[in-house]
Amino acid sequence: MLYWDKEKECMPREELEKLQLRRLKETVFRTYAFVPTYKEKLSQVGITAEDIRSLDDLKQLPFTTKQDLRDNYPFNLFAVPMSEVVRIHSSSGTTGKPTVVGYTKKDIEIWAELMARALTSAGATKNAVIQNSYGYGLFTGGLGIHYGAERIGASVIPTSGGNTRRQVMLMQDFGTTLLTCTPSYALFMHEAMLEGGIEPNDLKLKAGVFGAEPWSESMRREIENKLGINAFDIYGLSEIIGPGVAIECSCKNGLHIAEDHFLAEIIDPLTEEVLPDGCPGELVITSITKEALPLIRYRTRDLTTLERTRCDCGRTHVRMQKVLGRSDDMVIIRGVNVFPSMVESVLLNIPGVEPHYLLIVDRKGNLDQLEVQVEVSERLFSDEVRKLEELGGLIRKDLESNLGIGVKVRLVEPKSIPRSEGKAQRVIDKRNV
Amino acid sequence: MAKQISVFLENKAGRLSHVTRVLGTAGINIRALSIADTSDFGILRLIVNEPDRAYQVLKENGFTVSETEVLAVQVADSPGGLATVLEQMHEENLNIEYLYAFIGTSGNDALVVLKVEDSEKTSEIFRQKGIKFLDESQLYRL
Numbered sequence: 001m002l003y004w005d006k007e008k009e010c011m012p013r014e015e016l017e018k019l020q021l022r023r024l025k026e027t028v029f030r031t032y033a034f035v036p037t038y039k040e041k042l043s044q045v046g047i048t049a050e051d052i053r054s055l056d057d058l059k060q061l062p063f064t065t066k067q068d069l070r071d072n073y074p075f076n077l078f079a080v081p082m083s084e085v086v087r088i089h090s091s092s093g094t095t096g097k098p099t100v101v102g103y104t105k106k107d108i109e110i111w112a113e114l115m116a117r118a119l120t121s122a123g124a125t126k127n128a129v130i131q132n133s134y135g136y137g138l139f140t141g142g143l144g145i146h147y148g149a150e151r152i153g154a155s156v157i158p159t160s161g162g163n164t165r166r167q168v169m170l171m172q173d174f175g176t177t178l179l180t181c182t183p184s185y186a187l188f189m190h191e192a193m194l195e196g197g198i199e200p201n202d203l204k205l206k207a208g209v210f211g212a213e214p215w216s217e218s219m220r221r222e223i224e225n226k227l228g229i230n231a232f233d234i235y236g237l238s239e240i241i242g243p244g245v246a247i248e249c250s251c252k253n254g255l256h257i258a259e260d261h262f263l264a265e266i267i268d269p270l271t272e273e274v275l276p277d278g279c280p281g282e283l284v285i286t287s288i289t290k291e292a293l294p295l296i297r298y299r300t301r302d303l304t305t306l307e308r309t310r311c312d313c314g315r316t317h318v319r320m321q322k323v324l325g326r327s328d329d330m331v332i333i334r335g336v337n338v339f340p341s342m343v344e345s346v347l348l349n350i351p352g353v354e355p356h357y358l359l360i361v362d363r364k365g366n367l368d369q370l371e372v373q374v375e376v377s378e379r380l381f382s383d384e385v386r387k388l389e390e391l392g393g394l395i396r397k398d399l400e401s402n403l404g405i406g407v408k409v410r411l412v413e414p415k416s417i418p419r420s421e422g423k424a425q426r427v428i429d430k431r432n433v
Numbered sequence: 434m435a436k437q438i439s440v441f442l443e444n445k446a447g448r449l450s451h452v453t454r455v456l457g458t459a460g461i462n463i464r465a466l467s468i469a470d471t472s473d474f475g476i477l478r479l480i481v482n483e484p485d486r487a488y489q490v491l492k493e494n495g496f497t498v499s500e501t502e503v504l505a506v507q508v509a510d511s512p513g514g515l516a517t518v519l520e521q522m523h524e525e526n527l528n529i530e531y532l533y534a535f536i537g538t539s540g541n542d543a544l545v546v547l548k549v550e551d552s553e554k555t556s557e558i559f560r561q562k563g564i565k566f567l568d569e570s571q572l573y574r575l
């Protein structure tokens with residue numbers, strides 16, 4: 001099966017845009033009427049639902065930021081009474097107050113549909129055995145995937161994260177065909193397979209849907225080769241709905257954003273100006289069907305580009321490229337923006353380098369320093385100091401020419417960089433501690 | 434010719450003792466060792482009585498390990514003993530990558546572990562020149 005909902009996923013553009021305009025108007029109307037913060041924001045720019053005449057008018061609407069969610073903690077941005085809210089999710093809140101998101105019954109319904117589309121796009125059918133290793137709980141990953149998998153009638157194994165040896169055992173015994181987790185956890189599972197004497201190619205695993213952290217094309221190759229599967233990127237964020245906002249199709253040339261529910265724009269994060277298709281910038285999403293928490297022009301802080309050319313899969317929805325990085329993960333070193341994904345791309349292009357790395361940013365005197373830790377695998381190891389130093393030098397030169405700043409490379413022992421069962425920590429910034 | 438076990442170590446307290454503990458627990462005897470280190474990492478080189486098993490055990494304990502071919506050369510335990518061997522190697526253009534001394538002796542000779550570029554060629558020339566070196570079984574029994 002190619003599509004879950006062909007009518008929506010392949011809807012002719014003209015028809016789709018009509019639907020979007022109607023839904024955008026409704027959203028502006030509802031937020032103005034039921035959310036005091038939006039009434040204030042919209043009044044400031046002097047716009048009501050009647051002023052929205054075309055999709056182009058979207059750019060006159062005010063932005064919503066993560067700070068708005070914090071300022072309205074916990075429920076003040078909800079557009080429905082709490083009696084209509086059937087689910088609450090929340091971010092971990094490692095930096096300040098957590099952000100809280102709510103869902104009505106219909107929101108949950110739509111989310112399950114979106115996830116059903118996503119899993120179908122990755123090849124899942126009702127015959128699939130889906131091992132869902134995203135965390136269940138306040139995090140949207142676990143339950144989001146779960147509902148979509150049940151929606152298509154697949155068999156779900158709700159393993160959540162953790163207990164990796166057991167995960168691998170279940171994968172073998174239950175005949176998992178599709179794995180869902182973060183890309184870094186997929187690699188960690190691969191290590192656990194090898195340790196447990198399990199040959200990945202003997203498993204029934206065919207595909208993986210990986211997300212919740214930015215990962216590079218080289219990381220995809222690494223996962224696909226090591227696990228012998230097809231790896232698909234999924235995008236989502238809890239503020240918008242959770243996983244399922246966008247999913248790759250088999251063409252793997254970008255992630256189709258479910259445009260019947262979300263409007264996507266790319267802006268210059270500094271000037272807030274809307275950028276033309278193809279220009280990299282910050283992704284801004286407007287949810288046009290959310291009942292409990294509709295957000296207008298939400299600044300995702302994720303950097304990517306949009307591509308509207310026709311996709312061979314037949315879907316008409318716009319594609320976003322793999323996320324380059326989250327502006328939260330970006331570290332500024334001596335004035336240069338560095339994303340972990342840039343380091344990852346460089347490292348994985350060097351044969352034998354393992355996809356486990358850590359960036360340590362520190363300040364010595366007045367100078368920022370970036371240290372990149374790389375694990376020495378058996379393939380890289382030599383009994384001669386000179387050869388290892390040459391290797392370190394080669395990695396350093398590659399990184400420096402790609403990042404444009406001086407880098408110190410430290411070779412570390414295998415498995416000394418902490419493995420993660422959720423989102424991998426790629427950066428330790430000691431400058432603020 | 435002999436097998437040397439090389440282990441990658443970060444320059445962190447306790448790493449060396451961890452390696453030796455792992456080998457000790459497995460009942461493997463260390464016959465010679467040397468550490469080449471830089472400010473960040475070190476390479477531990479070991480001659481043990483059971484190299485293949487040492488390789489396995491260290492690998493299972495998560496170390497990056499490799500096996501390297503080296504020569505255990507017998508050198509007269511008297512002034513100039515090592516110099517004589519090195520001079521002969523120099524004349525033959527045999528490059529030494531590194532060397533270190535053995536803890537034990539063999540009869541009246543001291544032992545030096547040599548890692549050379551081409552161990553086949555070097556051992557052949559050693560035979561011609563009468564430079565003695567131990568074969569594996571002799572070495573591991575010491």
Ligand SMILES: [Zn+2]
Nearest residue numbers: 249251311313
């Ligand atoms: Zn497509």
